[in-house]
Amino acid sequence: MKIPLVDLRAQYESIKDEIDAAIHRVLETSQFILGKEVEAFEEEFARYCGVRHAVGVSSGTSALYLALLALGIGPGDEVITVSQTFVATIEAILWVGARPRLVDIEEKTYNLDPSLLESAVTKKTKAIIPVHLYGHPADMDPILEIARKRNLTVIEDACQAHGALYKGKRVGGFGRVACFSFYPGKNLGAYGEGGAVMTNDAGLAVQIRKLRNHGGLSKYSHEILGMNARLEGIQGAILRTKLPYLDRWNELRRRHAEEYNSFFKGRGLGLPYEAPYAKSAYHLYVLRAPRRDELNATLNEQGVGSLVHYPTPNHLLPCFKGLGYKIGDLPVTEKVCKEVLSLPLYPELKLDQIRFIAEKTQDFYGQKARSALRGKTLSRR
Numbered sequence: 001m002k003i004p005l006v007d008l009r010a011q012y013e014s015i016k017d018e019i020d021a022a023i024h025r026v027l028e029t030s031q032f033i034l035g036k037e038v039e040a041f042e043e044e045f046a047r048y049c050g051v052r053h054a055v056g057v058s059s060g061t062s063a064l065y066l067a068l069l070a071l072g073i074g075p076g077d078e079v080i081t082v083s084q085t086f087v088a089t090i091e092a093i094l095w096v097g098a099r100p101r102l103v104d105i106e107e108k109t110y111n112l113d114p115s116l117l118e119s120a121v122t123k124k125t126k127a128i129i130p131v132h133l134y135g136h137p138a139d140m141d142p143i144l145e146i147a148r149k150r151n152l153t154v155i156e157d158a159c160q161a162h163g164a165l166y167k168g169k170r171v172g173g174f175g176r177v178a179c180f181s182f183y184p185g186k187n188l189g190a191y192g193e194g195g196a197v198m199t200n201d202a203g204l205a206v207q208i209r210k211l212r213n214h215g216g217l218s219k220y221s222h223e224i225l226g227m228n229a230r231l232e233g234i235q236g237a238i239l240r241t242k243l244p245y246l247d248r249w250n251e252l253r254r255r256h257a258e259e260y261n262s263f264f265k266g267r268g269l270g271l272p273y274e275a276p277y278a279k280s281a282y283h284l285y286v287l288r289a290p291r292r293d294e295l296n297a298t299l300n301e302q303g304v305g306s307l308v309h310y311p312t313p314n315h316l317l318p319c320f321k322g323l324g325y326k327i328g329d330l331p332v333t334e335k336v337c338k339e340v341l342s343l344p345l346y347p348e349l350k351l352d353q354i355r356f357i358a359e360k361t362q363d364f365y366g367q368k369a370r371s372a373l374r375g376k377t378l379s380r381r
């Protein structure tokens with residue numbers, strides 16, 4: 001059996017006619033860059049997140065970069081974030097000329113540990129970027145409280161958490177700004193690159209609209225120094241088509257996570273944790289596994305596309321050497337990094353496939369497959 005980490009083809013097949021029609025609409029109007037489909041998507045995604053403005057941009061990375069630029073963060077400033085994230089969160093801080101200050105995470109949620117925040121704030125700190133990693137929201141209330149007290153801006157990195165809930169409210173509206181990625185493998189994925197910046201601040205939204213479009217809202221009006229970071233028309237049309245399915249797809253991800261959990265429970269593996277304040281979007285199903293690398297290699301040999309997110313903590317990556325971090329600086333991040341393993345997870349995943357992966361995992365540890373689960377106990381609803 002071959003089971004990829006994500007199956008983009010299966011999702012396309014499930015909504016093929018709608019997607020094909022959406023792409024054709026753009027071909028007919030030939031509004032390939034921004035245009036009506038992007039505008040409509042911006043409105044619909046803003047409404048979905050409960051935020052006033054969404055600005056479609058060329059990727060999650062450019063969303064982070066433009067958000068920092070628009071907030072005026074640059075040389076001499078510090079931005080607090082985590083090492084346990086995708087490299088882009090930290091790249092963006094460095095590209096605006098600011099200095100990332102990396103803090104450790106909570107061992108259970110893998111997200112920024114708010115109890116470490118206060119001591120990381122200096123006179124130079126301007127912003128905090130909590131990352132809703134693997135789809136699980138960061139604990140926003142204490143983060144927002146410290147930000148309020150110390151007059152810091154909060155930028156959510158929501159690139160892995162489309163539709164996740166924090167205390168019943170969708171992420172993307174908690175910070176002054178939030179950034180989303182529509183990389184194809186994300187919970188809401190384009191068929192190419194894409195991203196969005198969310199904010200309730202109309203002035204900031206206009207600034208980001210200008211930055212993404214060579215410094216102006218219309219052609220050849222270059223009011224400020226900008227660049228090209230626009231969302232394409234075809235991506236806007238595809239994202240609009242997929243958005244109405246997002247909640248259903250996230251529910252399926254959650255169901256598959258539960259199915260995995262019931263196979264793995266009580267077998268010496270660390271299962272994903274969901275905090276009482278959180279409803280995770282389950283971007284990834286992440287286990288904590290003894291002999292992680294061996295298990296990963298064994299699963300890969302059997303056609304299972306398991307993967308480590310991420311194999312090296314950012315603070316120890318060669319590209320961030322200049323920041324001067326060393327082994328031991330962020331102990332929880334470093335520990336977690338050696339143990340996490342992401343198993344295939346996507347809405348279209350089948351119970352048979354989950355069972356196959358669970359059995360191969362149990363074989364690896366020399367355990368007997370749980371017989372009760374071979375039958376119908378987990379029949380699909």
Ligand SMILES: *Cc1c(COP(=O)(O)O)cnc(C)c1O
Nearest residue numbers: 059060061086088159160181183
């Ligand atoms: C995917 C991702 C990004 C970057 O998004 P791209 O669209 O790939 O540029 C940033 N932060 C996190 C946490 C991500 O998962």
